[in-house]
Amino acid sequence: MSQRTERRGIHVDQSELLCKKGCGYYGNAAWQGLCSKCWREEYQRARQKQIQEDWALAEKLQREEEAAYASSHGSHPQAQAHSQPSLAPFSKFEEKKTNEKTRKVTTVKKFFSPSSRTTPKKETHESKTPSPSIARQSSIETDRVSREFVDFLKNLQKPGREIHKQSRAFIESMANKKDLSAEELSECVQDFYQNMSDRLMTHFKGSSERVERVMDQVEKYIMTRLYKSVFCPETTDDEKKDLATQHRIRALHWVTIQMLCVPVDEEIPEVSDSVVKAITDIIEMDSKRVPRDKLACITSCSKHIFNAIKVTKNEPASADDFLPTLIYIVLKANPPRLQSNIQYITRFCNPSRLMTGEDGYYFTNLCCAVAFIEKLDAQSLNLSPEDFERYMSGQASPRRQDEPDSWPQTGSSVNPALSQVYHNLDLLVGLNQRQEKVLEGARSLQTELTEWQESVTREVQEILERYPLDIRPHASAIDSENVENDRLPPPLQPQVFAG
Amino acid sequence: MAAGGTGGSNKTYSFKVVLLGEGCVGKTSLVLRYCENKFNDKHITTLQASFLTKKLNIAGKRVNLAIWDTAGQERFHALGPIYYRDSNGAILVYDITDEDSFQKVKNWVKELRKMLGNEICLCIVGNKIDLEKERHVSVEEAEGYAESVGAKHYHTSAKLNKGIEELFLDLCKRMMETAQAEERAKGNGASQTATSRRGVQIVDDEPQAATAAGGCCASG
Ligand SMILES: Nc1nc2c(ncn2[C@@H]2O[C@H](COP(=O)(O)OP(=O)(O)OP(=O)(O)O)[C@@H](O)[C@H]2O)c(=O)[nH]1
Ligand SMILES: [Mg+2]
Ligand SMILES: [Zn+2]
DSSP: OOHHHHOOOOOOGGGBBOOHHHTSSSSSSSGBBBOHHHHHHHOOHHHHHHHHHHHHHHHHHHHHHHHHHHTTSOOOOGOOOOOOOOOOHHHHHHHHHHHHHHHHHHHHHHHHTTTHHHHHHHHHHHTTTSSSSHHHHHHHHHHHHHHHHHHHHHOOHHHHHHHHHHHHHHHHHHTTOOTSOHHHHHHHHHHHHHHHHHHHHTTTTTTTHHHHHHHHHHHHHHHHHHHHHHOOOSSSSSHHHHHHHHHHHHHHOOOTTTTTTOOOOOOOOHHHHHHHHHHHHHGGGGOOOSSHHHHHHHHHHHHHHHHHHHHSSSSSHHHHHHHHHHHHHHHHOOTTTTHHHHHHHHHHSOHHHHSSSSHHHHHHHHHHHHHHHHOOOGGGGTHHHHHHHHHHSSSOHHHHHHOOGGOOSSTTOOOOOHHHHHHHHHHHHHHHHHHHHHHHHHHHHHHHHHHHHHHHHHHHHHHHHHHHGGGGHHHHHHHHTTTOOOOSSSSSSOOOOOO | OOOOSSSSSOEEEEEEHHHOTTTTTTHHHHHHHHHHSSSSSOOOOOBBSSSEEEEEEEEEEEEEEEEEOOSSSGGGGGGGHHHTTSSSSSEEEETOOHHHHHHHHHHHHHHHHHHHHTEEEEEEEOOOGGGGOOOOOOHHHHHHHHHHHOEEEEETTTTTTHHHHHHHHHHHHHHHHHHHHHHHHHHHHHHTTTGOOOOOOOOOSSSSSSSGGEEEOOOO
C-alpha cells in the first residue's frame, strides 16, 4: 500500500517540483517526482517493476484471503456470543496491532519527506534477488502458501481467524522495519513466535503437539512472505561469509575420505547412491524459503548419511561417525550460500525445533561441520604442516604423493581413479540440477516479460484516466509529439490537487 | 490425543541432554540400552544412535527427552560449545577401568560450568561396573569429586543394564525442578520476552500535511 501511495503522491511544496534526481528538469507527480527521462530510466527496469507487482499481488491476495475467510465463517464472525477462552488473550494482540498501524503511518509519511529517497534504497535491498523470474516464481509460491494457510486455519474456526489476522498484521509491521539490523529483525520474529505460541498454549490447554502444528503453519506463512527482505540482508556480512566459505571449500578440494576418517565405503553402490542423495539434499536447502523446509533438507541429507554409514559399518551411526561424514558431504557439495542459510535458520526458525528436536540436532551438526571446515588445519587431518601447506597451495596433490596404504582406517583399497570418477559424477549431478533451474528460470522470465508489458500498458491507461485534467489540448499535444524526445520536460504548470 | 486424566496443567517438558566423554567409554551403548534396550546387538534396527528420544511420564507430567550424542574425537573438541548450547542436562561418561577417561570428565565439567553456569544439570557416570575387578578409578574419589562440583554421580553397566533407568529418571527429575524454579522466577518478573519488542525506533518527524495531498490516490 505504501508503495502505491508513494508513487502517486503529489507534492505541493515548490521545492518538490524539480525532478527528484536533481537533473534540473521539472518532475511530475505522476512519475514520482521525476522528469520523463529519469522516470523512464527508473521504471523501465524489470526488477523494479517486479517488486511493485509483487506488492500489488500480495495485497490482492490478502483481500481475497480475508474475503474467503469471512465468507466461510458467516458474515458476522464477531456476533458469536459464546466466547472461547482464546479470545481474551488474543485481544491483547489487537492493541499491538493498532500500535503497529500508527507506526506504519509514520513511515508512510517519511516516504514523503524530501530527504528520504526510498526508491534507490529499495532497489539495493532487492538487488540480491537472483533474477526477476525467481521473484515471480516466489510470488506464485507466496500465493499458494497463503491459500494453504487459510485452509489450515479454517479447521480451527474462530481462533483461526485471529491467528490469520495477527500474522497478517505482523507481516505488515515488518514491512516498515527493513532498516533494522538482522538481529533486531530476528528478535521481532522470535517475539512474535513467542507471543503466538503462548496464546495458543492457553487456548489448547497446554497441548504442545497442537501448538506446534499451528506454529509450523504460522512460520511457513510469515517466512514465505518475509524471506526476500530478511534472507542475507545487506546489513550483515552474511554474503561475504558465504563467499569466504565457498572459496575455503574449493581450496580444500584435495581432502580425502581417509583424512577425515569417514566410515563410508563408496565402492558399495548403495553407499555411493546415498552419498549422492545426501549431496543433492544439502544443495537443495538453498532453494527453500521457510526455515523449517531448509531444516528438512538437512535432515534428509543426514538420513542418507546414516544409511551410508549403516550399510558400510553394519551398525547404527554414532556422532563420531556422523560428523566426519557430514563434513565430507559439505566439502563435496559446496552448498550455495551456506552461511546465509545457517544464519537465516538460526534467526527465523521456530526455536522449539532448533532446541530439542531431531532437526535441531542435525542442524547443530551442520554448524559444527562448517566451524570445523573454517578452522581445519594440518592437525585436524593428521597431516604434517608442510604437507598441508603444499596441498593448500596446490603444489602437490595427496593422491599422487602418498601411498594409498599410508592413509589411515577404512577403505584403504579404494582406487583413487574410481573415487575420482564418483566425484565427477557427483559434480555432474549438481551441474545438471543447476542447469535445469536456469532453464526453468528462463522460461518464467519469458512469460513474465510478456505480462509485464501488458501491465505497463494497463497502468499507463489507468494513470491517464485518473488525471484527466493533465491532458490540456496544447500541453498534451506537445507531449504527445515529443514522446521520443527525452530532453523535453513535462508540462511546466504543476497540478495542485486539494485533498 | 492429550491423555487428559492428569488434571491441572498438562504441560509437556522438553529437555535436551548432551552425552560427553572420551571414545569407547560406552556413551553409545548407554543410550541404546536406555532407549532401545539393546546392547551390542548386530541386528540393531536403529539407523543411528546419535540422536535418540524417550518419552517419560514423571509424577503426572509428560517429559520428552532428547539425547544428543557428541563427536568425542580430540579434533572435534573445539566444537563442544556448539553441541551443548541450550542443553538442560549433560551426562559425562567415563570408563571405570580407564583413569584417563575420568580426567577427561573433569575437563568437561570445568568447561561446562564456565560456559553454562549452574543452569545445566550435570551427571557423572562411571560405566562398565561389570568390570569391577579392573577398576582404576576409586569410588570415593569419583563420588567426592562429583559432590565438589555440584554434580551427581552414578554407577552403570550398559552390558548388564544396571543403573541406567535410575540415571535418566533422576536427571529428568532434576531438570524438571530447575525448569519449575525458572518458571517461578519468570512469573515474578512479569511478561519477560515480549517486552523487548522493538518499534520505538521510528520517530514521528512531521505531523500530517503530506497525507492531505495524497488524497487522490486510490490506493488500496
Ligand atoms: N563390559 C562392558 N563393556 C561395555 C559397556 N558399555 C560399553 N561397552 C563396550 O565398550 C565399547 C565402546 O562402547 P561405545 O558405546 O561404542 O562407546 P562410545 O563412548 O560411544 O565410543 P565413541 O562413540 O567412540 O565415543 C564397546 O565395545 C562396548 O561393547 C559396559 O557397561 N560393560
Ligand atoms: Mg559412540
Ligand atoms: Zn530528471
